[in-house]
Amino acid sequence: MRPTARRTGRRPHASADAPARETTLLAVVVVGGALGGLLRWALGEALEGRLPVAVGGVDPGLLAVNVGGAFLLGLLPGLLHRLEASGRVGRGRRAVLGALAGPGLLGGFTTLSAVALLTVGPLRDDRVVVAVAQLLGTLVAAVAAVALARRLLPVEPAP
């Protein structure tokens, strides 16, 4: 019913609402992504030459960025759920916050292209095992970080 829709501030058809909302989400993702990328670059500049580079050309700074970013992404659903459950954030704002922090900030902060670039050297030198270990090690550590974060902050809190 239209009056009800008007009272709650929602438009009667979701489709009429969709384009504007998508643009809003896209805008916050762009802003978050710019900040995340900037943070990754600044961290790389700050750590340049200060971290030991382990055997096989593993970049510990890049690994920390990617695994740390994955951990924070794993915390996000539980965090947003708690914010909404506490009544401080509505459903619409939850979606905006989620886009800003998830695909935006953390998506821009973490990167696969830099990991792929790191494997080019070993691949060229026929050290395929080093390249594969580098790739798998990064992804396995990141997935483990997501799993740990989801356990620490589940979406459905234990009663």
Added chain:
Amino acid sequence: MTAWVALLVAAGAGLGAGLRFVAALHLDRSWPHGTLMVNVVGSGVAGAAVALLDDPGGADRAAAFLVVGLAGGLTTLSGLAGQVHDLGWRRGTAYGATTLALATATCAAAYLLLG
């Protein structure tokens, strides 16, 4: 100038993140085609840019925009890890392995062909 480099990194990363978001929104289904695509394309962009640019370290403005910014923002490891986790053991492993294989192959091919 460091300020220019920072601005170009931010612009590239913002653009990359926006493109990644649109691709994921329209192409990600139970199998995340969109995220897979941007991870592969972004890794290819990084490989090509590093091969073609003189100083790919990031001091160079083109490298700051293309490699650190655009390719870095277009690709995501946190999103990939989240999807692998949520897809479960079998599909997650298949999706993760596919992404790593295609992204690395594209990056290496672009670098070696253009370098």
